[in-house]
Amino acid sequence: MVNITNPRINNILLSLLVLIALCSPTLSDDQCSTPQLQIYEDGVALKMKRGINIGNALEAPREGDWGVYIRDEYFSIIREAGFDTVRIPIRWSAHAGVEPPYKIEDEFFSRVDHVINKALEQNLTVIINVHHYEEIMRDPLGHRERFLAIWRQISERYRNYPENLCFELLNEPHDALTSDLWNALLLDAVKTIRETNPARKIIIGPVDWNSVHSLKRLTLPDDENIIITFHLYTPFEFTHQGAEWVSPSPPVGRKWLGTEDEQRQITDELDIAVQWAKEHGNLPLLLGEFGAYGKADMNSRVRWTYFVAREAERRNIAWCYWEFCAGFGVYDSKKGEWREDLLNALIPKEDAFYISAETDYGEILGSGWYYRGTYATVKLERTEFGFPIPVIFDHFEGLKPEDIVLDRGTVKVYVDGPRMVKAIWRRDYSKLAAASVAGLLAMGLSLLLYWRRLKRKWKRNGLNKRFNA
Numbered sequence: 001m002v003n004i005t006n007p008r009i010n011n012i013l014l015s016l017l018v019l020i021a022l023c024s025p026t027l028s029d030d031q032c033s034t035p036q037l038q039i040y041e042d043g044v045a046l047k048m049k050r051g052i053n054i055g056n057a058l059e060a061p062r063e064g065d066w067g068v069y070i071r072d073e074y075f076s077i078i079r080e081a082g083f084d085t086v087r088i089p090i091r092w093s094a095h096a097g098v099e100p101p102y103k104i105e106d107e108f109f110s111r112v113d114h115v116i117n118k119a120l121e122q123n124l125t126v127i128i129n130v131h132h133y134e135e136i137m138r139d140p141l142g143h144r145e146r147f148l149a150i151w152r153q154i155s156e157r158y159r160n161y162p163e164n165l166c167f168e169l170l171n172e173p174h175d176a177l178t179s180d181l182w183n184a185l186l187l188d189a190v191k192t193i194r195e196t197n198p199a200r201k202i203i204i205g206p207v208d209w210n211s212v213h214s215l216k217r218l219t220l221p222d223d224e225n226i227i228i229t230f231h232l233y234t235p236f237e238f239t240h241q242g243a244e245w246v247s248p249s250p251p252v253g254r255k256w257l258g259t260e261d262e263q264r265q266i267t268d269e270l271d272i273a274v275q276w277a278k279e280h281g282n283l284p285l286l287l288g289e290f291g292a293y294g295k296a297d298m299n300s301r302v303r304w305t306y307f308v309a310r311e312a313e314r315r316n317i318a319w320c321y322w323e324f325c326a327g328f329g330v331y332d333s334k335k336g337e338w339r340e341d342l343l344n345a346l347i348p349k350e351d352a353f354y355i356s357a358e359t360d361y362g363e364i365l366g367s368g369w370y371y372r373g374t375y376a377t378v379k380l381e382r383t384e385f386g387f388p389i390p391v392i393f394d395h396f397e398g399l400k401p402e403d404i405v406l407d408r409g410t411v412k413v414y415v416d417g418p419r420m421v422k423a424i425w426r427r428d429y430s431k432l433a434a435a436s437v438a439g440l441l442a443m444g445l446s447l448l449l450y451w452r453r454l455k456r457k458w459k460r461n462g463l464n465k466r467f468n469a
């Protein structure tokens, strides 16, 4: 029998206990038990609430081709900023054989292991998916076996990984991968994964690029560990303005002001997802991608991103912003710093709100994050005068009684929530009218003078008879 009063033995026991407790939840160490996912009221894993896509890296034809190579330190940067989840899009199809057994390259697999491990070390929930499998969108049946073989290999490789590694079957099924074909394929894929991963979370989205409108055509296996995903880029003309990969590319310059209509477009989509999830046994929801491309103006991006993220959270929808450090990026990897305004839109500081100032002419200062109860000073600087019809600043739109107008172009905006103040200008037609009257008079006068000169000329040339007749 162990003498539990012996302090040395107690110490050894204690060390053993500490060792077991410290036994990392991560990686493939079979002896260590994996951590329990904490659960939200609605069943969504608590650790999957606010996430970010590390896009343009492993889903490029080769990592680095699209300017992003995943650096180990990204995961601590992401964790420290307050995200709990990373979604890592992966183009397995570019690294798997084209003939059976469709073997995934060892080197690529090792690279993915490394990336997943680094993310798990930071205690992040990690979503890996099959991304940009373009061939299967063109020829779903021709690629069925290969798709399943890819999932069989992924599943075997990560079968002992902790629960906070999740599998997402396929990014944005579309084109020839119709809902009927997708519903059949996803059943087979889930079956394949379940052979080795009986309880891992599997994330599945509808066809038509994971559109909420196609949820009604999605059918699911009877499985307790499914999370439903959808993407939101509404309105597309705003989020994809100037996007080089879209043809025709929506013109740059479209703003998102957060009007009632603009807001409703977004909440309608979120509500469709919530309603559908409710009707299907209260399934957990993940907004797996949303974001506005860097060619849109920052004020609009911040307003849109904040609105979508908060509305999703209000409905208990976990989200992953698209994306970390490329064209939609919230992190500037060259400078090694976050784009703070955008980061705050995703992970706001408590009681801080974005006050945005807009103007069609001149410059306006004051947009930024401010704490509740303080004032943001919005100042309009006139640098444009308008030609040929001058523009004149008229008033600020969006003011409340609590605001303090300091002078014609400066106002202190009271911070009690997200607010937008807009400078309203009017065209000054008075100068144009005066100029037109003067112009008309001058024209009349010159016509008169010309007429008199002409008359004199004709007279001199003997044509006066007709006139005198």
Ligand code: BGC
Residues within 6 Å of the ligand: 131, 132, 171, 172, 289, 322
């Ligand atoms: C695609 C990306 C694209 C993004 C926004 C993603 O699903 O994979 O290539 O940048 O959507 O359009």
